[in-house]
Amino acid sequence: MMSVYTAFVSRWVFPLQERLKGHDTVRVREAMEQSQWWPAERIRQAQLDRLRAFLVDVGAHVPYYRQLFAEAGFVPGELSSVADLQRLPFLSKALIRTHTDGLRADNARALARFNTGGSSGEPLIFFIGDERVTHDVAAKWRATRWWNVDIGDREIVVWGSPIELGAQDRVRQLRDALMRTELMPAFEMSEEKLDGFVARIRSRRPAMVFGYPSAISHIARHAEKRGIRLDDLGVRVVFVTSERLYDDQRACIERLFGCPVANGYGGRDAGFIAHQCPSGSMHITAEDIVVEIVDEAGQVLPAGQAGEIVVTHLATRDFPFIRYRTGDIGVLDDAPCACGRGLPVLKEIQGRSTDFVVARDGTVMHGLSLIYVLRDLPAVRAFKIVQESLSLTRVQVEPGEAFGEREVHAIESGLQARLGADVQIAVERVARIAPERSGKFRYVISKVTG
Numbered sequence: 001m002m003s004v005y006t007a008f009v010s011r012w013v014f015p016l017q018e019r020l021k022g023h024d025t026v027r028v029r030e031a032m033e034q035s036q037w038w039p040a041e042r043i044r045q046a047q048l049d050r051l052r053a054f055l056v057d058v059g060a061h062v063p064y065y066r067q068l069f070a071e072a073g074f075v076p077g078e079l080s081s082v083a084d085l086q087r088l089p090f091l092s093k094a095l096i097r098t099h100t101d102g103l104r105a106d107n108a109r110a111l112a113r114f115n116t117g118g119s120s121g122e123p124l125i126f127f128i129g130d131e132r133v134t135h136d137v138a139a140k141w142r143a144t145r146w147w148n149v150d151i152g153d154r155e156i157v158v159w160g161s162p163i164e165l166g167a168q169d170r171v172r173q174l175r176d177a178l179m180r181t182e183l184m185p186a187f188e189m190s191e192e193k194l195d196g197f198v199a200r201i202r203s204r205r206p207a208m209v210f211g212y213p214s215a216i217s218h219i220a221r222h223a224e225k226r227g228i229r230l231d232d233l234g235v236r237v238v239f240v241t242s243e244r245l246y247d248d249q250r251a252c253i254e255r256l257f258g259c260p261v262a263n264g265y266g267g268r269d270a271g272f273i274a275h276q277c278p279s280g281s282m283h284i285t286a287e288d289i290v291v292e293i294v295d296e297a298g299q300v301l302p303a304g305q306a307g308e309i310v311v312t313h314l315a316t317r318d319f320p321f322i323r324y325r326t327g328d329i330g331v332l333d334d335a336p337c338a339c340g341r342g343l344p345v346l347k348e349i350q351g352r353s354t355d356f357v358v359a360r361d362g363t364v365m366h367g368l369s370l371i372y373v374l375r376d377l378p379a380v381r382a383f384k385i386v387q388e389s390l391s392l393t394r395v396q397v398e399p400g401e402a403f404g405e406r407e408v409h410a411i412e413s414g415l416q417a418r419l420g421a422d423v424q425i426a427v428e429r430v431a432r433i434a435p436e437r438s439g440k441f442r443y444v445i446s447k448v449t450g
Contacts, residue, residue, distance in 0.1 A: 002150060003152075003153075005152060005180075006150050006151075006152035006153050007152070008152065009151055009152025009178065009179060009180070010150045010151045010152045013152070013178055013179075014026075014151045014152070014179065017175065018134075018137075021130075022130055023130060023133065023134040023137070024134055025134050025137050025138050025141070028134055028135055028138035029138035029141045029142055031287075032138055032139065032142045032285075032287055033142055033145075035287055036142070036283075036341045036342070036343055037340065037341060037342065038342050039342050040336070040342040040343075040344070042342070043286050043287075043342045043343065043344075044082075044286075046287070047082070047286050047287070047290065047314075048079070048081070048082055050287070050314050051079065051082060051085075051290060051312070051314060052076060052077065052079040054314045054317060054320075055076030055079060055322075056076045056077050057317050058076070058105070058317055058320050058322070059074075059076045061105040061106050061107050061108075061317070062102075062103060062104070062105050062106075062317075062320055063101075063102045063103075063104075063106065064099045064102035064103050065103075065320060065322070067102075068088070068089070072087060072088065074087055074088065082290060083300075085290065085292070085312060085322075085323060086292075086300060088322060088323055089323070090294075090298065090310065090323045090324070090325050091320075091321060091322055091323055091324045091325065092324075092325050093124045093269075093325075096124060096125075096126055097124070097125070100125065100126070100127075103126075103127075103319050103320065104127060104318070104319055105317060105318045105319065105320075108127075108129055108318035108319065109129075110129070110130065111127040111128065111129055111318055111319060112127065112128050112129075112133075113125065113126075113127055114126055114127065114128050114268055114269075115268075124269060126269060126319060127318065127319040128316075128318070128319065129316070129317070129318030129319065131315045131316075131317065131318065132271065132313065132315045132316050132318070134315070135271075135287075135288050135315035136271050136272050136315075139271075139272040139275070139285045139288065140264075140272055140275075142275075143239075143262070143264065143272075143275035143276075144208065144237075144239065146262075146275070146277050146278060147208070147236060147237040147239070147260070147262055147278065148236055148237075149207050149208045149236055149237060149239075151179060152179060152180060153180065153206075153207035153208060154180045154182075154204055154205065154206040154207050154208075155179075155180065155181045155182070155206050155207065155208045155209075155210060156182050156184060156200070156201055156204055156206045156208075156209045156210070156211075157181060157182065157183045157184065157210045157211055158184050158197075158209065158210070158211030158212060158215045158216050158219065159183060159184075159185070159211050159212070182200065182204060182206075184197055184200060184211075190432075191222075194218070194219060194222040195222075195226070197219050197222075198219060198222060198223045198226065198228055198230075201219070201223075201230060201233070202228065202230070202233065205233045205234060205235075206233070206235060207234070207235065207236050207237075208235065208236060208237050208238070208239055209235060209237075209238045209239070209257065210238075210239045210240075210241075211240065211241075211242075212240065212241075212242055212243050213240040213243055213244075213245045213246070213249045213250075213253070213261075214243055214249070214443075216238060216240060216249075216253055217249040217252045217253050218382075220252055220253055220256040220257060221252060221256070223256065224256055230256050230257050230258070231255075231256060231257055231258025231259075232258070233257075235257050235258070235259045236259055237259055237260055237261070237262050238253050238254075238257055238259060238260075238261045238262070239261075239262045239264060240253075240261060240262070240263055240264065241263070241264035241265065241266065242266075242267070243442075244349065244350075245261070245263045246371075246443075248375065250263075260278070262275065262276045262278075263275075263276040263282060263349075264276065265282060265346065265349050267326065269321070269324070269326075270311045270313065270321065270324055270326050271285075271288065271289065271311070271313045271315075271316075271321070272285055272289075273285065273289050273291065273309075273311060273346075274289075274291075274345075274346045274349075277337065277339045277341065278339065279337055279338045279339035280337075280338075281333075281337035281338075281339065281341075281345045282345060282346040282347075282349065283337065283341055283343040283344070283345060283346075284343060284344045284345065284346055285343070286343050286344055287314075288313060288314050288315050289311060289312070289313055289314070290311070290312040290314070291309060291310070291311060291332065291344070291346070292309075292310040292311075292312075292323070293305065293306070293307040293308070293309060293310070293330060293331065293332055294307050294308050294310050295307045295308075302332075303331075303332040303333055303334035303347075304331060304332070304333070304334070304347070305331065306329055306330065306331045306348070306350060307329065307330075307331075308325060308326065308327065308328065308329060308330075309326045309328045309329070309330045309346075309349075310323050310324065310325055310326065311323075311324050311326055312324070328349065328350075329349075329350040329356070330346055330347075330348055330349045330350060331346070331347045331348040331350070332344065332345070332346060332347060333345040333346070333347035356446060357369070357370060357385075357387050357393075357419065357444065357446045357448070358387070358390060358446065358448045359418065359419050359420055360390055360391070360419060360420025360422065360423055361420065365418065367385065367443065367444030367446070369418050370385050370393075370414075370415055370418060370419075370444060371385070371443050371444060373410070373411060373414035373415055373418075374395070374397075374411060374414075377407050377410060377411070378400070378402070379399065379400040379401070379402040379403040379404070379407050380397055380398070380399070380400065380403065380407065381398040381399065381400050382397075382398040382432075382433045383395060383396060383397050383398070383433065383443065384396040384433050384442065384443060384444075384445075385415075385443060385444045385445070386444075386445045386446075386447070387419075387444075387445070387446040387447060387448050388447055389447070389448060390420075390423070390448055391422075391423055391424060392423070392424045392426065393415060393419060393423060393424070393425055393426070394426045394428060395411055395415070395425060395426065395427045395428065396428050396430050396433055397411070397427060397428065397429055397430065398429075398430060398431070398432060398433055399429050403429075408427050411425065411427050412425040412427065
């Protein structure tokens with residue numbers, strides 16, 4: 001049952017804040033809560049209608065796409081199927097960097113400058129308008145309500161983005177206090193910091209913990225090591241996003257927090273793409289997001305086949321993301337979800353293309369094949385694998401007390417069995433595995449393209 005304070009915040013304080021910002025968030029969320037129960041065919045038709053109107057607007061106001069549509073003979077008003085999108089080229093990070101000015105709509109107002117963290121390369125700078133912000137907030141709000149968590153419920157956010165952490169001015173602090181949201185920076189994970197995080201979670205007794213799965217599972221394991229319980233606090237859900245969620249992380253978090261883990265998939269650039277419902281499916285925010293799965297040649301693949309996730313965000317008319325290549329690998333599902341929602345489903349999110357490694361003989365495999373080698377070694381506290389080339393892979397290890405030459409040999413032989421017997425495996429003992437600049441932890445990074 002919703003508390004009096006939560007009801008006050010979600011029904012009065014937050015809507016007032018959004019109105020003062022000029023955001024129509026409440027109406028959008030309420031509309032989404034209606035449309036999620038529509039039959040799949042009705043959702044597809046509504047998506048097509050919105051896609052057509054979006055492309056008409058983009059063709060009229062965005063210089064880059066006005067020229068592109070003209071050169072391609074593409075008439076957005078004649079769009080008859082989502083498949084017609086395939087007549088348009090993909091949008092890549094390189095194209096955005098080259099055509100940043102041309103991608104701004106000539107009628108856009110009050111665009112906010114954003115950037116990705118650049119953990120796997122050069123940061124991407126782009127712009128977001130009020131419509132995109134409104135729809136992304138509404139999509140997240142709808143998804144948390146699936147888990148009986150509303151705005152105003154106590155929330156701990158474990159995050160590492162410099163944008164969020166740099167915005168802690170007095171107004172932001174006051175707003176977070178009203179919303180009962182507390183931000184814990186995920187950059188530093190020293191023993192002292194982890195003790196503080198565990199103490200804050202116990203003191204706060206949040207309804208929801210939100211953040212990176214790597215950081216939250218790290219905190220949970222630290223609490224277990226200290227003999228401190230987290231499963232008696234009444235946490236309803238741990239909502240994870242922004243990284244691949246591994247099975248062992250889910251199991252660890254669910255066991256130690258005593259609640260379900262809900263996965264969310266999206267990014268600062270591509271938006272909130274999909275969220276997990278209590279029945280287990282990752283539902284695409286189809287009211288705003290068109291997802292295509294494409295092979296290496298750029299051909300669209302049917303449901304059930306793995307390929308790169310390509311996104312068109314329909315709330316980005318101010319700075320359009322049309323057929324945007326995310327670099328992530330996923331699989332669509334055409335089976336309906338047991339929850340009854342008509343929203344389409346992402347069956348699998350396998351991770352970034354840089355999470356895949358290439359064996360000496362050219363075989364491409366997921367980084368999990370290497371991760372399992374180290375996860376099976378109790379004397380390894382933490383690790384990071386960097387495939388520098390086909391002939392060299394570096395492994396950083398935080399060693400436990402029992403770590404010795406036997407473990408080094410197990411790592412070398414285990415990785416060589418997968419990558420090739422003549423591949424050099426350089427095991428480096430470090431005091432601490434540093435996170436990326438964004439605060440995320442990445443277990444595998446490959447600098448080799450398959």
